[in-house]
Each structure stands twice: as C-alpha cells, then as structure tokens.
Amino acid sequence: QQQVRQSPQSLTVWEGETAILNCSYEDSTFDYFPWYRLFPGESPALLIAIRPVSNKKEDGRFTIFFNKREKKLSLHITDSQPGDSATYFCAASNQGGSAKLIFGEGTKLTVSS
Amino acid sequence: EAAVTQSPRSKVAVTGGKVTLSCHQTNNHDYMYWYRQDTGHGLRLIHYSYVADSTEKGDIPDGYKASRPSQENFSLILELASLSQTAVYFCASSRDSGNTLYFGEGSRLIVV
Numbered sequence: 692q693q694q695v696r697q698s699p700q701s702l703t704v705w706e707g708e709t710a711i712l713n714c715s716y717e718d719s720t721f722d723y724f725p726w727y728r729l730f731p732g733e734s735p736a737l738l739i740a741i742r743p744v745s746n747k748k749e750d751g752r753f754t755i756f757f758n759k760r761e762k763k764l765s766l767h768i769t770d771s772q773p774g775d776s777a778t779y780f781c782a783a784s785n786q787g788g789s790a791k792l793i794f795g796e797g798t799k800l801t802v803s804s
Numbered sequence: 805e806a807a808v809t810q811s812p813r814s815k816v817a818v819t820g821g822k823v824t825l826s827c828h829q830t831n832n833h834d835y836m837y838w839y840r841q842d843t844g845h846g847l848r849l850i851h852y853s854y855v856a857d858s859t860e861k862g863d864i865p866d867g868y869k870a871s872r873p874s875q876e877n878f879s880l881i882l883e884l885a886s887l888s889q890t891a892v893y894f895c896a897s898s899r900d901s902g903n904t905l906y907f908g909e910g911s912r913l914i915v916v
Contacts, residue, residue: 700844723902734808734907735847735894780846786902791862794839794847 694718695783697795706804710768714781714795719762721783725792726755726766729778738779739766771802807831810895810908817915823882825911827895835898836878837862837905838870840891847894853878854901885915 694717704710714724725740741748741755741764748755752771757764768775781795808829817823829836837852849862851870859870867889869881882889892912896905 695846697846725904727905732909734909735896735905736907737904740904782847784902791849791852792902792905793849793863796844796846 693796694793695781695795697779697781697798699798700796701799701801703801703803704771706771706773706802708771710771710775710800710802712766712768712779712781712798712800713763714765715761715763716783717762718783718785720785721793723784723786724755724757724764725782726753727780727782727794729780729797731777735780768800771800773802773804776800776802808895808897808906808908810893810911812911813909814912815914817882817885817913819885819887819915821885823885823889823913823915825880825882825893825895825913827878827880827908828876829878829895829897829906830876831897831899831906832875833897833899833906834875835900835903836872837896837898838868838878838880839894839896840864841894841910842891850880850893882913885913887915889913890915 726738727735728738729735746757754767778797784792838850839847853859853872871879895908
C-alpha cells in the first residue's frame with residue numbers, strides 16, 4: 692500500500708513554463724512533507740519542505756502548495772530551466788512518531804529548450 | 805567532501821551469492837538508513853538504525869539484513885541475492901528522526 696502517491700509519473704515542459712508536480716497522502720498524522728530532487732548519477736537532496744502549520748512555502752522558483760483537508764500538496768516550478776530536469780520525490784513523516792520518511796514513486800521532469 | 809560514502813558503487817552478483825553494501829558517514833549523525841530505488845516505486849526503506857549495535861526493520865526488510873557496528877558505519881547484507889534485488893541502493897544519515905536526510909551517491913546492484 693503506497694502511503695504517498697505522486698502524479699504524473701513523468702512530465703515534460705518547455706523552458707520558461709511552470710511545471711506542476713502533484714502528491715497525495717493517506718496518513719492524517721503526517722506532519723512533515725519534504726521534496727527531494729535526484730539528478731541522474733547523483734544523490735537525492737532536499738529541495739524544499741513544508742509543515743501543515745502553513746499552506747504555502749516558497750523558495751525562489753520553487754513553491755509548495757498544501758491542502759490539509761484534501762491531503763494533497765503540489766510542487767510548482769516556475770520559469771522551468773533545462774537544469775531542473777530530474778526526478779522529484781515527495782515524502783512524508785510523522786515527526787512525533789517513528790523515524791521513517793515515506794517516499795512517493797517520484798515524478799521524472801524533463802524541461803525541453 | 806562527501807559526508808556519506810557508499811561502497812561498492814556498482815556490483816554484479818550471481819543469484820544465491822552473498823552481497824554486502826557498506827556505508828560510512830562523517831556527519832556525526834545518530835540515524836542511518838538504507839533505501840532501494842526502483843522505477844515506479846520511488847525510494848523504499850529497507851532498514852534503519854538510530855544507535856550503534858541496533859537496527860530496525862523498514863517497510864521492505866525481507867531478504868535483507870543490516871549491521872551498525874559503529875555510529876559511522878552501516879551495512880546492508882543480502883545473504884542469498886535474488887534477481888528481484890536488482891536495484892539502486894541508497895544509504896542516508898540524519899541528525900535525528902524527521903530531520904533532513906543526507907544521501908550517499910548510491911550503489912547499483914545487478915543480480916544475474
């Protein structure tokens with residue numbers, strides 16, 4: 692049972708467009724939602740994270756929108772660049788619970804120029 | 805300089821053979837993790853540890869053992885490698901539960 696789901700599995704956008712990556716979760720006790728980015732041949736690295744006390748988190752061209760009622764969140768990448776091409780993983784954890792960070796299946800983003 | 809290093813980076817193993825993947829961190833973190841990456845499944849937690857000489861099962865522990873002989877080192881052991889264990893394996897460390905994970909560069913395992 693996949694507790695964190697992502698869509699689409701792959702996404703292609705043109706340079707300059709906004710890429711929208713979606714994520715949903717099952718467990719209402721999750722209270723920490725990081726996004727990790729993985730470039731081919733490299734290590735996954737934390738990109739941006741949000742906690743449910745807020746419904747939006749911005750960091751430059753990257754913004755997380757969070758909807759606690761619907762248990763959904765999305766990552767918006769504005770002015771997409773070819774260098775943004777990577778696999779993006781949504782994850783979730785219950786910080787008051789176990790140490791486990793549950794990852795989604797990932798979205799492979801390709802930005803074409 | 806990389807704070808989480810994995811070895812080997814790539815390995816071909818025969819079915820039924822024993823495989824040991826090693827991980828070393830210099831972050832002085834208490835928590836260490838082993839994940840496997842498969843297309844369509846994302847990153848799935850195999851085993852983790854929050855203190856030396858103790859390990860915990862993750863979400864997909866079957867067919868894997870783990871060993872944490874010291875704070876810095878965490879190994880993943882496949883006693884009888886199977887074709888279904890072909891994947892990329894990532895080790896990670898974190899200061900404590902729920903904090904940022906710092907990943908190694910991955911170990912690509914192919915079982916033939």
